[in-house]
Amino acid sequence: MTRISNVVRLQLVNRQAYIFVPLIVLGGAVLIGFLVFLLVPYGGPKYAIGATAAPLWSFVVVGIQALTLSFPFSQALGVTRRDFHLGTVLTAALTSAMLALIYLAIALLEKATGGWGMRGYFALSGLDGDAPLAALASYFTLAMLCFLSGYWCAAIFKRWGTVVLLTVLVGVSVAVVAAALLVIRFGAWDAVVGWLVSQGVLGLSAWGLVLAAGLTASSYATLRRVTQ
């Protein structure tokens, strides 16, 4: 346990990647959002959901660099792959939770202030009045999925190289498109949309976490044999 928490400390020795960069991106995006709300001459509700999604993208980069840079450094210090993996995913979870809490605070604030007094909204929950838990869960899950997709791709790249990574990514894309085509072919769009709606934000977040668990497990299996 000490070893895993030491990996968390190692990852956060410099708080820039996991904490400051996402916060700066979020702060900047929200600021720009305010300006846009002020400048747009429209009396109805205005939405700038992209502003709160912006810091998520930095998590993709953080996930990639965790494997390409932090992992080799941890190896120099004699950290086992297992401890590195668990500590790194835990770091991502802690910082995702931090971002999710900030997102929730934004959602609650803008609800309380009627969209900052400008009818301007950054959080999805502003749209449909979702419960705070749904706001937290959805944002946490999205942040984790962003981090893990970068981490997962980097693990494949480090172990097998560019060609295999591209093949896997093309394979995943083809599978998604094929699934969509099948849905269209059998005229099942209504059923699919109906299922998605029935899951709700919480249900979809739970499915997202299942996907995240799969990415975590397969990243670890790959990482166990990664060399430099």
Add this chain to the structure above:
Amino acid sequence: MTSVIEVEHLTKRYGAATALDDVSLSLAENTVHGLLGRNGAGKTTLMSILTAQNFPTSGTVRVFGEDPYENARVLGRLCFVRENQKYPDHFKPVHAFRAASYWYPNWDQRLAERLVSDFQLPTDRLIKKLSRGQLSAVGIILGMAARPDVTFFDEPYLGLDAVARQVFYDRLLEDYSDHPRTIVLSSHLIDEVANLLERVIVLDKGRVVMDAAADDVRGLAVSVVGDAAAVAAFATGREVLRRQSLGNVTSAVVKGRVSEADRARLAGSGVEVTPVSLQQLIVSSADGGLDQGGGVGAVAGSRRGDASVARARNGGAR
């Protein structure tokens, strides 16, 4: 002497290329080992397998009697900073040192600070912005201040100027005498590190071509320069590692001890006799001289397979 690392029949292949070819050796506790050889001889590959950063194709590695792979008990006692070590993107040297202090119970912050000032390392600059020499200094400081049971230094002097290199050698020796531990220093600057070494392991094309106590290697051969006939007479019945002639002057590296009688005879013919440095010996052994010379024992044994590897290992340079 207790050994901390045992390697048996270790082979590593990358596709058709063989990086390590049936390497067997052991590293002794509280000893400074030189892992010498040309670029591409397999030095970094060997160290990365010993630290479980890489995997053998065949053969076994035991560190403190155990398999090091995913073994926190063992890995926690090792430190191996690569020559091209990667660091997290936003790291400054100060972050790398702090992170290392979490992992190594013997981390010596005062030593780290002293080395920082010795190397004039800017600790508040991003590592990715550092010069090659400064980057080497970061690795040296990590390896020394962490003070683990086994430290691997991988060509640690790259980009350092002569003064900084001397600082490294002096500090390493100083700290080593206060805190004995096992040190593996990989290098292709052989003479520069020769005085630090207690044990010399030479790799060539993935094979161990020498594994001997440094004291035994010194004085293993002599260089003789002078009248061709006198040199030829001296060389008769001895192994000649290298011979060059210009007119009637011959320069030769000859294996074996020189008796007082030999010395007097050579001096009488105006032949100059000088000891051969470790570097000269290895260079002489690595080029053509060997292949013609036949079983050079400790120096070149393993080119001829297992039996001579064993001979090289056991025989040392006696």
